[in-house]
Amino acid sequence: MDYTIANTPGQTTTSALLKQLGADASELKAVWYAFPQACFVPAARFDDELTVTAPSLRTYGQEDCMCDALREVVGELRAADECTCTFGHEGGYQLHTILSDACTKKGQPSDLALIRDLAPAMSAHAMCDEGKAMANATLQALDLFANEIEPHFAKRQCPTSGCKAFQTYHILVSKCTGCGKCLEACEDGAIMGKARFVHVVDQRKCSQCNRCLEACPEGAVVTAGAKKPKTPPKPIPCKRK
Template sequence: MDRCIMEGNAHAVIEGMIICAAAIGASVGYIYVRMEYPLAVKRLKAAIQMAREAGFLGKNIFGSKMNFDINIMEGAGAFVCGEETALMASIEGRRGMPTLKPPFPAEKGLFGKPTVINNVETLATVPVIMRMGAAEYAKLGTEKSKGTKTFALTGHVANSGLIEVPFGTTLRKIIGEIGGGVIDDNGKIIGTNFKAVQIGGPSGGCLTQKHLDLPLDYEQLQAAGAMIGSGGLVVMNPNTCMVKIARFFMQFTQNESCGKCTPCREGTRQMLALLDKIIDGKAEMADLELLEQLAAVVKSSSLCMLGKTAPNPIISTLAHFRDEYLAHIVDKRCPTNQCEALQSYRIIPDKCKGCSLCAKKCPVAAITGTVGKPFELDPKKCVKCGVCAGSCKFQAIIKG
């Protein structure tokens, strides 16, 4: 969302920063942008140069005593630099790692100076608020969450992309109307029958069908165990394995951990290992208990918000889809048949000619039947060696 704002309306960001600088008495501004966004960097630099030439940036702006200029700082794409103290460390040329607060940036920030840090979307909205007037802008949104929010709508949805909606808009409207509905694995629209919506990015939480009419704002989402976060909205259809989803997001946060504090550095690694164990069908109930304990410890004792929010996908999926975890652990099966290690072979009756070759080849006698009629495979006896599928001439045995 921020990338598109910088690419599509860089002047709005600059204007917001100038207003902010005038309000707090700042003389220098920095835009910290990922180096993976070359178009955003190019357009920001061009917009800054235009602003300088027009007299909006520089010394004694329009004959006033205000001096203000903006610098571009290209970061290496570290997720942890979304944390304000890590971001400032990176700008100063140090490794992007968070530090304890206080002191807060407003007291002692970049290069030891009082610093205000805001998101690109926030800064770009400031000119809009001033142009509309605070009272008029406050008519948008909810009682406590004013204005609009940009979301990145993606996943199993017909229309994906960036959307801007007032705070308080429901998932029913976002997915069903704006998104065009949920799609199955073949791209067919199935209405608003989603399984879960991951909101808030890698550190967010899951919403379910019971939240279909929940107004999306800061307070309501927090009460539901989720958060606005970065504004990501990932829609998942009923054929999604929630344990694999938790593992996917944990893999990301584990990779992005800066390693400074032990709870995040070691905790995310151990949670990822436990999720792998569950997906591989090797976990026991004790592992699930340990996973929950680890999630609680990492959430409460990590240094920065990356670590504190890293367990959210686990906590959220356990709250809403605990039965899927239990199926993986107790029954050694994936309800959605998405986990490869837990997939079992099955015989398609319409394709089986009853030749009995698979039964003869099976090393554990898991396949039985009468010649000339479709055979049956007992999943409890099957060791998933694949010999039967390899020997079937009619492709009647598949995995899944």
């Protein structure tokens, strides 16, 4: 969620600022201070003193993916960057492309090595402040959120449920009545089932269109990130009446 910082408070803590903005810090994983400050602060450092120069901040909850968060801020910094220098403009394009690939199941281990090489070079040689900010934010995020970012490259996995491309759809045995409305709604033939049987999603065919979730009157269709609910591999008779 984005918050405008109306009166830049100068020296403060992230905790104090969040309280002033009406945000519940206890639910948060991290904060991004917008350009020109351009830095992430993880929850563990919310009580550290810092000088705030950002016009706004963005908060991230536990479900948000910090690889996707980084992709987003690099994209925004690129869009605001009018400089055409090689390291800022071209480097920013490369960074954003690599991060976008990582968030859509196309990451590769060699891409991670590439951004680890590229970001320090951008930081040192970009002629624009935005180019340096993209690089520094990337290096900072790789350091702070390695456990979330690296699996996108190393295993093509998103450890949170933040990246939509990694989300899977599931039908809960405890809630499904076998009414068939999800099966009718699915245009990809990705749902198996028949009347009075718990329906099952075939992840290989699912295009993540969300239609089944909207069609189910029982709230039996759920999405999941890295942690999946237990569901049967094939339709089974419904337990619910």
